[in-house]
Amino acid sequence: MADITFKGLYKIFDGDVTAVSDFSLDIEDKEFIVFVGPSGCGKSTTLRMVAGLEEITKGELYIGDEMVNDVAPKDRDIAMVFQNYALYPHMNVYDNMAFGLKLRKFKKAEIDDRVRNAAKILGLTEMLDRKPKAMSGGQRQRVALGRAIVRNPKVFLMDEPLSNLDAKLRVQMRAEITKLHQRLQTTTIYVTHDQTEAMTMATRIVVMKDGLIQQVGRPKDIYDYPDNVFVGGFIGSPAMNFLAGKLKDGFFHLGDHKIKVPEGKLKLLGNYNNKDIILGIRPEDIHDEPVFIEASEHSSFEAEIDVAELMGSETYLYSKIDNQDFIARVDSRTDINGGDKLKMAMDMNKCHFFDIETELRIR
Numbered sequence: 001m002a003d004i005t006f007k008g009l010y011k012i013f014d015g016d017v018t019a020v021s022d023f024s025l026d027i028e029d030k031e032f033i034v035f036v037g038p039s040g041c042g043k044s045t046t047l048r049m050v051a052g053l054e055e056i057t058k059g060e061l062y063i064g065d066e067m068v069n070d071v072a073p074k075d076r077d078i079a080m081v082f083q084n085y086a087l088y089p090h091m092n093v094y095d096n097m098a099f100g101l102k103l104r105k106f107k108k109a110e111i112d113d114r115v116r117n118a119a120k121i122l123g124l125t126e127m128l129d130r131k132p133k134a135m136s137g138g139q140r141q142r143v144a145l146g147r148a149i150v151r152n153p154k155v156f157l158m159d160e161p162l163s164n165l166d167a168k169l170r171v172q173m174r175a176e177i178t179k180l181h182q183r184l185q186t187t188t189i190y191v192t193h194d195q196t197e198a199m200t201m202a203t204r205i206v207v208m209k210d211g212l213i214q215q216v217g218r219p220k221d222i223y224d225y226p227d228n229v230f231v232g233g234f235i236g237s238p239a240m241n242f243l244a245g246k247l248k249d250g251f252f253h254l255g256d257h258k259i260k261v262p263e264g265k266l267k268l269l270g271n272y273n274n275k276d277i278i279l280g281i282r283p284e285d286i287h288d289e290p291v292f293i294e295a296s297e298h299s300s301f302e303a304e305i306d307v308a309e310l311m312g313s314e315t316y317l318y319s320k321i322d323n324q325d326f327i328a329r330v331d332s333r334t335d336i337n338g339g340d341k342l343k344m345a346m347d348m349n350k351c352h353f354f355d356i357e358t359e360l361r362i363r
């Protein structure tokens, strides 16, 4: 079993930089946890504390039942994969993968067995004699994964392992890492600033900002029920729209526009009548289909399109309501251009409201 428990972990660097604050989390055996957040939010530092590469300032860290605060990295039974692969350029693929096992004095036959097995899983069997410089970025990253796999560790730690790859390869490797996890079932912590990787790979996502956990949950729950404005804006692309307005007698007022708030949502807003609040609505919940608009008379409005971006299967419409920017994500069957005036409607059953001061979702 390799569950990992963080109890109130802090990392304060010299000179008083608090990189991680009061980080508490239970990771269960076999989970694929993704730490996601903008640059500098503390995700790498947290991962490095698990690896033992960074000292813990305060709090306790457990791998299984063992408190590992003072356990040396090599004794933690973890394997780490970095963004820059960190392969030995003078060694071929076989030796790169075998190196860690040789250091740990594994028998030759056992090493051979493990290396060939990992090579098979990763499709590297034909390349065992090659040197890293004669390989593509994706192949090198596979070798780096291989080096972690042969160790058969309790935990994999991955720090932005795909960020040096081009967009197409990233998508491919994303699926390969997911398949690998399904096959090996090793508890994994994966760090990225890319919300798409978090959404597609994680069993649970940990969203971080300024050294603090903002929300922990399954991808769909985080997407559908963000705890605050930051999470709503960070997870999802294009981002959730946020529109400031006033709640008044069952309607959300956006300048001259009056949008009816459904009963279910209104119940949550008891204390907010006559107050400014923030409406959060995902781009796909603003519609341009006539049938939807007809049925949603109380949440429809007319807007002028600033820019229409055809993405292929869908179109992003950039527009304004009450002088506030929003994006709608609509079907690209309709031919819409910048300058067009268009009727649209919001699916108010899918929206959220946030407190304007705390930016927390009102629930």
Ligand code: ATP
Residues within 6 Å of the ligand: 013, 014, 017, 018, 019, 037, 038, 039, 040, 041, 042, 043, 044, 045, 046, 193
């Ligand atoms: P990125 O995606 O850019 O790698 P991150 O979320 O992984 O960002 P960290 O690298 O964990 O962020 O850094 C968190 C904070 O700690 C940042 O403000 C960073 O400047 C600071 N920091 C990191 N390492 C050190 C260090 N060795 N000394 C002082 N401050 C540091």
